[in-house]
Amino acid sequence: MSQSYDVGQVLYVIARKTNNIFPVMVIEEIVKRGMSSVKTQYWVSDGVEKTPQCLDDVAAEVFTSSEELAATLKKRAASAIDKRSKDAEALAGKLFQNQVKRQSIPLDSMHDHPVQDEQDTGDAVKVRLSDGTIANVKLNVNQT
Numbered sequence: 001m002s003q004s005y006d007v008g009q010v011l012y013v014i015a016r017k018t019n020n021i022f023p024v025m026v027i028e029e030i031v032k033r034g035m036s037s038v039k040t041q042y043w044v045s046d047g048v049e050k051t052p053q054c055l056d057d058v059a060a061e062v063f064t065s066s067e068e069l070a071a072t073l074k075k076r077a078a079s080a081i082d083k084r085s086k087d088a089e090a091l092a093g094k095l096f097q098n099q100v101k102r103q104s105i106p107l108d109s110m111h112d113h114p115v116q117d118e119q120d121t122g123d124a125v126k127v128r129l130s131d132g133t134i135a136n137v138k139l140n141v142n143q144t
Contacts (some may be wrong), residue, residue, distance in 0.1 A: 003062070005029070005042050005055075011070045013060035021069065027052055 024087045028043035042055040063069040067077045
């Protein structure tokens, strides 16, 4: 284990199997020195179980602060959201590739789109808008 911790330090872990997040406290540091190696083990308590566990045996990702944990989780969430969005866009391209893409024009911007092809059919006028939509417009003009 290359990371070092202090006895009494609170660590935050994400369990690999369940993705549950929980704090643990380092309660013991054991250093074993051999002729050619040094091995450090940290024993932690989750505050619930009475038996401490060796941190090496805990199947979890370890963080030294809640800020580091939050930053990692936010990055993963953003990445997952981006992937799902791109997957949905790709699926839409496959499902609707032959469909005509239509845009709606807000009513308040209709003055920006000139009216074309007016046809008078009595009291209603058929109007072809710039996006190709044909509209029936009734003109009730009071003539005095």
